[in-house]
Amino acid sequence: MAEPFVVFGASGSGSVPIEAALSLLELPYRVEESAPWEGQEAANRLAHINPLRQVPALALPTGELMTESAAILIWLADAYPNARLAPALTDARRPAFLRWMMFVSSAIYALYWIADSPARVIEREEDHAATRARLFDRIARCWEQMGAQLQPGKYLLGEDLSVLDLYVATVSRWSPGRRRFYEVAPGLADIVRRVDADPRLATFWTQRFPFTQGWER
Missing domain, CATH: 1.20.1050.10 (Glutathione S-transferase Yfyf (Class Pi); Chain A, domain 2)
Structure with a gap:
């Protein structure tokens, strides 16, 4: 079985819409609580995930890592088109x-x-x-x-x-x-x-x- 998606984020943060999308898609995922604003040590722990030490980030089941909330959301919607979480490429919208x-x-x-x-x-x-x-x-x-x-x-x-x-x-x-x-x-x-x-x-x-x-x- 493939590894689940892993979201690096925190409650109330920019990871929330990504977690919500994963929930609606009924995809397995887990959250690695990461709040870089809690101090330098917390920020440094993110360095290997995102050199900018920012969240959100999403580790895909393939092992590839994505950052940037908008990009992640667009990718999720396009990767699972049957959920209709984004207009298709040919849609006028x-x-x-x-x-x-x-x-x-x-x-x-x-x-x-x-x-x-x-x-x-x-x-x-x-x-x-x-x-x-x-x-x-x-x-x-x-x-x-x-x-x-x-x-x-x-x-x-x-x-x-x-x-x-x-x-x-x-x-x-x-x-x-x-x-x-x-x-x-x-x-x-x-x-x-x-x-x-x-x-x-x-x-x-x-x-x-x-x-x-x-x-x-």
Whole structure:
């Protein structure tokens, strides 16, 4: 029997949509809890997995290793097309799928590398709070643009839940939080709430990104 998929990540992190996709695909996987933000020692343990010491990463049953959340999600959806977690290559929705997957990754997700630790690029500690506030404003603006340009159905790309829905449902929970997301992208609010409430993911959310009191901030 082939080895299961191995996810390097942590609860509430960028590994969550990957774990959710694996759960929906009913593929065997295990999680290696890896939280590089917990200190240098924890980060160094990831060096042999990802030299950038970042999560998520996914070890395939073949032994090959993937990094970059959007790439992993797209690969999983394409590798198991019967689950319909992404539009097929010939589907008219495919360009929009790729566009918005990369938009979430590059325009929004990437900003958290600075927001999580402004000292990485801003020397003066007294400037860190203002830096975070501006980054969160930028993130909100990006969600606003996405909401203005998408014409969703039951889900972001129509009637089928895709890995894009899992991606957005997770990342939109990070700062500046869901309440602001709902304000700037009201047309997407029902979609992410639908993903939150998907009965297939009820146990998963409880374990990996629980909806604790005040979670929407």
